[in-house]
Amino acid sequence: MQNQQSTPKLELRNITKWFGPKDTGVCAVDNCSLAVQKGEFICVVGPSGCGKSTLMTVGAGLEQPTEGEILVDGKPAGPPGPQRSVVFQKFALFPSETVAQNIKFGLQMCGVDAKEQERRLVEQLKIMKLEQFRDAYPSELSGGMQQRVAIARSLVMQPEILLMDEPFGALDAQTRTILQEEVQRLHREHHYTVLFITHSVEEAVYLGDRVIVMSRRPGRIKKEISLPRDVVWKRGDIEVAAEHPDFIAARREIWALVREEIIAQ
Numbered sequence: 001m002q003n004q005q006s007t008p009k010l011e012l013r014n015i016t017k018w019f020g021p022k023d024t025g026v027c028a029v030d031n032c033s034l035a036v037q038k039g040e041f042i043c044v045v046g047p048s049g050c051g052k053s054t055l056m057t058v059g060a061g062l063e064q065p066t067e068g069e070i071l072v073d074g075k076p077a078g079p080p081g082p083q084r085s086v087v088f089q090k091f092a093l094f095p096s097e098t099v100a101q102n103i104k105f106g107l108q109m110c111g112v113d114a115k116e117q118e119r120r121l122v123e124q125l126k127i128m129k130l131e132q133f134r135d136a137y138p139s140e141l142s143g144g145m146q147q148r149v150a151i152a153r154s155l156v157m158q159p160e161i162l163l164m165d166e167p168f169g170a171l172d173a174q175t176r177t178i179l180q181e182e183v184q185r186l187h188r189e190h191h192y193t194v195l196f197i198t199h200s201v202e203e204a205v206y207l208g209d210r211v212i213v214m215s216r217r218p219g220r221i222k223k224e225i226s227l228p229r230d231v232v233w234k235r236g237d238i239e240v241a242a243e244h245p246d247f248i249a250a251r252r253e254i255w256a257l258v259r260e261e262i263i264a265q
C-alpha cells in the first residue's frame with residue numbers, strides 16, 4: 001500500500017516549534033520530519049507533553065512552525081482549509097444547531113449548493129450510523145454519538161487529509177472500542193490519509209499502518225514502526241486483533257519505547 005517512492009500527501013519537514021521566545025520559551029517539537037503517503041494511516045504516540053498535539057496543529061496549519069515547512073503533495077501547504085480537516089478530543093459542536101446543521105456547516109461556509117449539501121449529509125449520516133439523530137441537538141446525544149457527529153462533520157468536507165487529535169480520549173472504554181472499529185472500517189473502505197495522535201499504544205497498533213514514537217519533550221521522532229495493513233489482525237475487531245501474537249509483540253515493543261521516555265522525564 002505504502003509507496004516510499006511517491007510524493008507524500010502530507011510532509012512535515014524539519015519542524016521545530018517554540019512557544020515563546022526561541023531558546024528561553026518552551027521547545028515543544030525539535031526537528032521532526034514525517035511523511036504521510038496517500039491513503040496511509042499514521043499514528044503518533046509518546047509520553048504526555050512530548051509535543052504530539054503541537055506536531056498535529058502545525059501539520060494542520062493551525063500553528064506556524066518556528067522552523068521547517070509543511071508540504072501537501074510536495075508543495076507548501078498554505079493556510080488551513082477543507083483539504084486538511086481536524087477532529088479534536090473535545091467535540092466542539094455548535095450546541096444550538098442540530099446534528100444535520102452541524103454536519104452541513106462547513107459545506108455552507110464553502111458555498112456548496114443545497115442539493116449537494118443534502119446528498120453529502122445523508123451519506124455521512126448513513127456512514128456514521130446517525131440517521132435517527134438527524135434533528136437532535138448535541139446535548140441530547142451521548143459522548144460517542146457527539147464524536148460521530150464531529151467525525152461526520154470532517155468527512156463531509158471530503159478532506160484529502162484527516163488529522164485526529166485523541167479523538168476518542170474523552171469516551172468511555174466501550175464506546176471507544178466501537179469507534180476504533182468504525183474508524184478502521186472507514187479507512188479500509190475509503191483509504192483516507194490520516195494523521196492520528198493517541199496516548200494509547202493499543203489503539204495505535206490497531207489503527208496504524210505506521211506508528212511514530214516520539215521522545216519526551218522536546219519531542220523528537222524516536223522510532224517508526226511499520227504495521228502492514230494486510231496482516232490478518234488488521235481486519236477484525238480489536239478484541240480479536242489484540243490476541244494475535246504479532247499484535248502483542250508490536251504493542252510490547254512500542255510500549256517499551258514509550259515507557260523508557262516516561263521514566264526518563
Ligand SMILES: Nc1ncnc2c1ncn2[C@@H]1O[C@H](COP(=O)(O)OP(=O)(O)OP(=O)(O)O)[C@@H](O)[C@H]1O
Nearest residue numbers: 019026027028047048049050051052053054055217
Ligand atoms: N500554546 C502554548 N503555549 C505555551 N506552551 C505550550 C502551548 N501549547 C503547548 N505548549 C507546551 O508544549 C509542550 C508540548 O505540548 P503538547 O500539547 O503538544 O504535548 P502532547 O504530547 O500533545 O501532550 P498530551 O499528551 O498531554 O496531550 C508542553 O510542554 C506544553 O505545555
